[in-house]
Amino acid sequence: MSTMRDVAKKANVTMSTVSYALNGTRPISEETRRRIFAAMDELEYRPHPLARGLASKRSRILAILFPAIERGLGMTELEFVASTADAASKNGYHLVLWSDETNDPDELRQLTRQGLVDGVILMEIHMNDRRVNLLRELKFPFSMIGRCNDEYNRYVDIDFDQTIREAITYLSGLGHTNIAYLNQSQASYEAGYGPTVRTHAAFDEYIRSSGLKGIARFCRPTRQAGYAEFNSLLKDQPDLTAVVTINERAIPGIMQAIAERGWKIPDDFSLVAIVSSVRMAEMMLPRLTTLEPPSAELGRLATELLIKQLEGDGDGNTQILIPCRLVLGDSSGPCLRMSGRQDLRMEEKTSP
Amino acid sequence: MSTMRDVAKKANVTMSTVSYALNGTRPISEETRRRIFAAMDELEYRPHPLARGLASKRSRILAILFPAIERGLGMTELEFVASTADAASKNGYHLVLWSDETNDPDELRQLTRQGLVDGVILMEIHMNDRRVNLLRELKFPFSMIGRCNDEYNRYVDIDFDQTIREAITYLSGLGHTNIAYLNQSQASYEAGYGPTVRTHAAFDEYIRSSGLKGIARFCRPTRQAGYAEFNSLLKDQPDLTAVVTINERAIPGIMQAIAERGWKIPDDFSLVAIVSSVRMAEMMLPRLTTLEPPSAELGRLATELLIKQLEGDGDGNTQILIPCRLVLGDSSGPCLRMSGRQDLRMEEKTSP
DNA sequence: CTGAAAGCGCTTACAG
DNA sequence: CTGAAAGCGCTTACAG
Numbered sequence: 177m178s179t180m181r182d183v184a185k186k187a188n189v190t191m192s193t194v195s196y197a198l199n200g201t202r203p204i205s206e207e208t209r210r211r212i213f214a215a216m217d218e219l220e221y222r223p224h225p226l227a228r229g230l231a232s233k234r235s236r237i238l239a240i241l242f243p244a245i246e247r248g249l250g251m252t253e254l255e256f257v258a259s260t261a262d263a264a265s266k267n268g269y270h271l272v273l274w275s276d277e278t279n280d281p282d283e284l285r286q287l288t289r290q291g292l293v294d295g296v297i298l299m300e301i302h303m304n305d306r307r308v309n310l311l312r313e314l315k316f317p318f319s320m321i322g323r324c325n326d327e328y329n330r331y332v333d334i335d336f337d338q339t340i341r342e343a344i345t346y347l348s349g350l351g352h353t354n355i356a357y358l359n360q361s362q363a364s365y366e367a368g369y370g371p372t373v374r375t376h377a378a379f380d381e382y383i384r385s386s387g388l389k390g391i392a393r394f395c396r397p398t399r400q401a402g403y404a405e406f407n408s409l410l411k412d413q414p415d416l417t418a419v420v421t422i423n424e425r426a427i428p429g430i431m432q433a434i435a436e437r438g439w440k441i442p443d444d445f446s447l448v449a450i451v452s453s454v455r456m457a458e459m460m461l462p463r464l465t466t467l468e469p470p471s472a473e474l475g476r477l478a479t480e481l482l483i484k485q486l487e488g489d490g491d492g493n494t495q496i497l498i499p500c501r502l503v504l505g506d507s508s509g510p511c512l513r514m515s516g517r518q519d520l521r522m523e524e525k526t527s528p
Numbered sequence: 529m530s531t532m533r534d535v536a537k538k539a540n541v542t543m544s545t546v547s548y549a550l551n552g553t554r555p556i557s558e559e560t561r562r563r564i565f566a567a568m569d570e571l572e573y574r575p576h577p578l579a580r581g582l583a584s585k586r587s588r589i590l591a592i593l594f595p596a597i598e599r600g601l602g603m604t605e606l607e608f609v610a611s612t613a614d615a616a617s618k619n620g621y622h623l624v625l626w627s628d629e630t631n632d633p634d635e636l637r638q639l640t641r642q643g644l645v646d647g648v649i650l651m652e653i654h655m656n657d658r659r660v661n662l663l664r665e666l667k668f669p670f671s672m673i674g675r676c677n678d679e680y681n682r683y684v685d686i687d688f689d690q691t692i693r694e695a696i697t698y699l700s701g702l703g704h705t706n707i708a709y710l711n712q713s714q715a716s717y718e719a720g721y722g723p724t725v726r727t728h729a730a731f732d733e734y735i736r737s738s739g740l741k742g743i744a745r746f747c748r749p750t751r752q753a754g755y756a757e758f759n760s761l762l763k764d765q766p767d768l769t770a771v772v773t774i775n776e777r778a779i780p781g782i783m784q785a786i787a788e789r790g791w792k793i794p795d796d797f798s799l800v801a802i803v804s805s806v807r808m809a810e811m812m813l814p815r816l817t818t819l820e821p822p823s824a825e826l827g828r829l830a831t832e833l834l835i836k837q838l839e840g841d842g843d844g845n846t847q848i849l850i851p852c853r854l855v856l857g858d859s860s861g862p863c864l865r866m867s868g869r870q871d872l873r874m875e876e877k878t879s880p
Numbered sequence: 881c882t883g884a885a886a887g888c889g890c891t892t893a894c895a896g
Numbered sequence: 897c898t899g900a901a902a903g904c905g906c907t908t909a910c911a912g
Contacts, residue, residue, distance in 0.1 A: 227907090
């Protein structure tokens, strides 16, 4: 393994010249730079990240704080991590994974104090997030996938307003006039979990302004809860014809409750997921219509935001909102049950 | 941010003594160590990982090579990563994520040459794996979740023989005598992907030795392929009553094909997944019976194996095989269709 | 456009 | 049981 000193010797320059050539941080004559890079090639020189980090006080390592897996991570979180690692690497950074088992901000403080990483990417953001408060206080660089109550700091997030609006517009376009929203758990709402809070408010508001009938409910993330919540929902609103849900794990229970009524999806009832990956939607039968989250893009953008901040060409705070994208499945359509247009019923056999 | 020099000054010792006290690498008098740790506490001293790594030539950073997400990662891979990060942190290591987009061994060579990480964890291992060959050649420390053709090196893997055997034994215990195995794609078999190759061989062998009827097929990981493969399978073997599959993404297609025949699961046909997470099995309707992979344990063990090797208390190579664990769902049971025992049919309504 | 040198914050032989 | 010092492989003022 050759060192910068070896390169300098071979190129007949001093180490500092090699360093400046490598980092492009001061002008080098064409001839000299040629010699240096030739020497590097010949020696297969790789700069040592630890040495560079120690000397420059910039490790070029980022961390992503990964929530405890038990809390029910899925494809979306997987994509955040993968795309973050990818974006980091494309910008010459490494990404370390910090698993936030304890959800203890003090653990995060220890980690930042260590000085291994230049900045951290947060996900699963709450309206009033202790981790965010801590990092602000420490003035430790970070960016978020998600956002708090206030509009400070750098974040990328799903545009939940737009996503909810699109789900409802889509269903109302199919003729649905009475639509329920099955949210995540009440506990997550009370904890101020961003998606739960924002979608709840957005649903209420859009239903109100659109003149449709609508009802929103919380639901624990289990099939049993989905089953029970659905039945309770229909007891209150017998003419409900569609459910929109962000609660992926409740979906099998909803489907079972629908089947047990002898109803078919989508002819008798429509189901639209929001923030569910197409990958997951494909696993359901019938294939779910979903508003797919831009997970990979969120991960990439959060990383780029953070790197910009670290490299100083950040223009203060940056906020980016991206709506989910509607991907049609076989779980949504006009409701034939209420309309009486039974003649429109789809053939039993659909292509797989 | 205080440094080791500050601690030394405050404790009235030299820096080397602080260092030795911290690392426990040479005897320190009780009195001195007390003073040193008191000083550390007071100064909230955190050793600087970059400096430590540079001086000791051991970064205490591990990498996990994360396959391209397009290739269809799921919960299992998510758990590998999360549990690896966790095990690393519990042992005083950090974990960086290297995404293997290109699947190019030369990229891996560059990364190892950089000298940032002490060792790397590989997953998605093939029988003859270029990455493994490369790391062996470079004598770069690594461990694997999965294994190659030979028995060299450190690995943890699923015991596919045992897993297949348990799936078949379970089904044959329910009275099934004609069982199909729906594997991953032919392409993955030809590429020598471990799980595909090993389960294929295990199924053949166990069917042969058990006197049951069985047929194994490859299948692309799409619902369309699952649908088509299932129908083709039943054309060849009309008295088939159960399918075992490792091909999670084909399952919705299988279920649809079953439903279109007017069959009910499990009364008319049984479906058993292997190496599918319970989380995923819970998303299906009916809830899938699965042989759940010990993902978190595999990740943890692979990490511990690697760390042992790095810290020199490794007793050469270590091989660990763990079978999947049967978790009953509602997709498997005795076959009433063939037996004619229609009277045993389950009630339509099952609890969610 | 290039050099000489101090320093980043640790570890680890070498000595006693 | 403890110290004094070289060194890990870079970066970056300071000088010219």
